[in-house]
Amino acid sequence: MTNRDNRIVRPVLDRLVKQIAELYERDIITVLVSSGSVIAGMEVLGHTDIKDKASRRQVYSAIGQPRMMRLYYNIFHDYGMKCAQVLPTKNDFDPGEHRRNMKNCYENLLSEGVIPIANEDDTVSLSHAMFSDNDELACLIAEMIDADKLIILTDIDGLYDGHPDADDSSLVEEVGINENINHFISDTKKGEAQGRGGMLSKLNYAKQSARKNIPTIIANGKSENTIIDIIDGKAVGTKVEI
Numbered sequence: 001m002t003n004r005d006n007r008i009v010r011p012v013l014d015r016l017v018k019q020i021a022e023l024y025e026r027d028i029i030t031v032l033v034s035s036g037s038v039i040a041g042m043e044v045l046g047h048t049d050i051k052d053k054a055s056r057r058q059v060y061s062a063i064g065q066p067r068m069m070r071l072y073y074n075i076f077h078d079y080g081m082k083c084a085q086v087l088p089t090k091n092d093f094d095p096g097e098h099r100r101n102m103k104n105c106y107e108n109l110l111s112e113g114v115i116p117i118a119n120e121d122d123t124v125s126l127s128h129a130m131f132s133d134n135d136e137l138a139c140l141i142a143e144m145i146d147a148d149k150l151i152i153l154t155d156i157d158g159l160y161d162g163h164p165d166a167d168d169s170s171l172v173e174e175v176g177i178n179e180n181i182n183h184f185i186s187d188t189k190k191g192e193a194q195g196r197g198g199m200l201s202k203l204n205y206a207k208q209s210a211r212k213n214i215p216t217i218i219a220n221g222k223s224e225n226t227i228i229d230i231i232d233g234k235a236v237g238t239k240v241e242i
């Protein structure tokens, strides 16, 4: 959802919401898991003298999350839809009251026709309460709400069998849950503004949700019609086979 300058690209979000709205018309209901709070907060605050990285993340995300939600609110509104914010921490998924409450909230939002947008509660989740990244969060939500499908979006068409920039690399269309292809993935160093996970994390959590019998696909979130194409059964992205 960002460009090379680490700025949120509204047309990408717009395309995403447009597809969610189109699916809603077809009675296919989406839960959206979206990052963006840290980058959105950095855009507002710019440089800070806060030395501690975790503290910077708290401050940036606290500033950026309402900005992300304002963007989403406006875009969903443009498509005649309503959205809502859910900000869990990892502990909330442990069996118990928080998990039950969260599940209940999702069910009620969905029955009211409101699209839940989840992100980690970065202001309070530090160290052990942190998800590895939003791919883990998406995987846990998919399992909790018994999703029919998990689509993990990224900035590339899917998983490649080598460095994505190399001429002889090609898209892996299907991968089995027990197939070890981690060596295809290059370690891309992440800056503070970028996402935490990367492709290896996407593959691991895609396999984890496929193991729970949720068909999972890694695909390009920047393409025009990715989600609709996947729902229509077109060969898009990398499918993780159950």
Ligand SMILES: Nc1ncnc2c1ncn2[C@@H]1O[C@H](COP(=O)(O)OP(=O)(O)O)[C@@H](O)[C@H]1O
Pocket (backbone or CB within 6 Å): 133, 153, 154, 155, 156, 158, 159, 160, 161, 162, 163, 164, 184, 185, 186, 187, 188, 194, 195, 196, 197, 198, 199
């Ligand atoms: N074998 C591979 N196939 C596809 N992408 C790869 C591979 N190895 C490294 N990558 C990198 O992973 C990136 C995708 O992860 P990214 O979407 O940045 O993760 P995050 O959601 O954490 O921001 C791609 O842009 C690409 O540069």
Ligand SMILES: N[C@@H](CCC(=O)OP(=O)(O)O)C(=O)O
Pocket (backbone or CB within 6 Å): 034, 035, 036, 037, 038, 039, 061, 119, 120, 122, 133, 134, 135, 194, 195, 196, 197, 198
């Ligand atoms: N929760 C954070 C981002 C978490 C994260 O890095 O997730 P991902 O984009 O999956 O690597 C945010 O909103 O900025």
